[in-house]
Amino acid sequence: MNFALILFVLVIVTGIAWVADKLVFIPQRRRAAEAAVAEFDRQQARVGERFADENAAQTRARLRDEKLRQPWWLEYSASFFPVILVVFVVRSFVVEPFKIPSGSMVPTLLVGDFILVNKYDYGIRLPITNTKITQGRPLERGDVVVFRYPKDESVDYIKRVIGVPGDIVAYQDKKLTINGKPVPETALPDYFDEERIGYAKQFEEDLDGRKNAILNNPAVPPFIIGAEDYPYRDNCTYNAQGVVCKVPAGNYFMMGDNRDNSADSRYWGFAPDKNIVGRAFFIWMNFSSLKRIGSFN
Template identity: 85%
Template sequence: MNFALILFVLVVLTGIAWIADKLVFQPRRQRAADAAVAEFDRQQARVGERFADENAPQTRARLREEKLRQPWWLEYTASFFPVILVVFVVRSFIVEPFKIPSGSMVPTLLVGDFILVNKYDYGLRLPIVNTKITQGRPLERGDVVVFRYPKDESVDYIKRVIGLPGDVIAYENKKLTINGKPVPEVQLPDYFDEERVGYAKEFEETLDGRKHAILNIPTVPSIVIGAQSYPYQDNCTYNSEGVVCKVPAGHYFMMGDNRDNSEDSRYWGFVPDRNIVGRAFFVWMNFSNLKRIGLFH
């Protein structure tokens, strides 16, 4: 379901109703209210002071209110336009909420985390068509990014940017190398993965000066099994130790922090720049663990 398209249609429909109300229906109701009040005053003048309505001010107010009241079909369209417009603008150009559905980014993000994604950092994009209208800053290695899955663009994925255009990425024997330089990592105490109900090796990886945690499972082999066909696949070489890829222009190499439990660029290829949705930066809710709320790296 394309929620952005549904929201856009609602903005258009309620916007048309709102404009029609402001230009046509509201002036018509105003004239009817003025006419009703004037007729009431004429009737009061004819009956004289003795028989006049002792609650004339309240009656005038009630008549005016009744005539100015929107019909139900405008109340449920035009009245909602400002709210729907604000939601559409905020969601399309400022921040968008997502829910983490899988454990591919453990330990950075857990299943059930509700996150916010910055929609303007990498440049503003028109909703639905996803056309970039401002440049923004370039993606950086280590950014956690939401993007449209290249195999099915109706599905949103979240991974960490590992390789930029032109980079040579090697992930062999569960060690990451970028452009021939090993990425530094420091071993941490073992991590209990609640999704797998088992322990994994946890490391602190430093990518371009920024630290984040990753997991490896010793019993899982290094070889990439089940890689699919994808564009620029000849840029990658698979071997018994893992995979080596050169990132094509205009694309990125993405990986999950849960390295042995993540389907990512090792399996389905590179992410084109046009598929980028935004940079994930904040957990705003996790109903199972309120301590999760806050910024993450």
């Protein structure tokens, strides 16, 4: 079940309890407390000074506290409403945490990285429906983006934006070309991939002046094996060298930085704008390596 939906239901349920407590139950408990104190005072007046409670003030306070105390079902509903509301608002409209589950974005993001995703950069979207209510800025090539996987929208994917609407993206013989212009690459020292326990060729890619590291294994053939059927598949041409796609309006071409270990737009097609969740921008924790904490390209 969608976590955003669960959180929304909790906000509604606890919110109703919170409002009912403020408007109905608190006044009832106050009246009950006042009545209990008044009855105690009447009893004290009847018994006289000789038999009066020596700790009358403490007894009044105890009676008042007992009558004002929330019942358990309100304590576990209304009391949590402010916290749940803040979490819901922040998670829905400001930032949302995610955990990297796979190595498709190595070396930029590693398995076990906990990241933050900006939810307002590309326009604020309503939770659950993901309907955009403000425009925001457009996605740019090089952005690292979380989006709902088009084949199963209950699953979140994270990839890098390679092509925006109207772009012609070619990935031929392990070389990336956008609109006929090769994307510059600079060789970096080989990268030790702990997941695969081996070294991989590493390059620095320059997407419109934005640089990021990628991995490329020359031993893996360039052609795409297992490409699925997907909307606008006619926009793509597959051959022995790889794939060439024209990105349709309202969609994006996504690729992982670990080019030979990423299920991305080469295989399942384009990511629709309506599926965009937000821009990943910060690693806030990795329990295996605290040095991972910080921003990334």
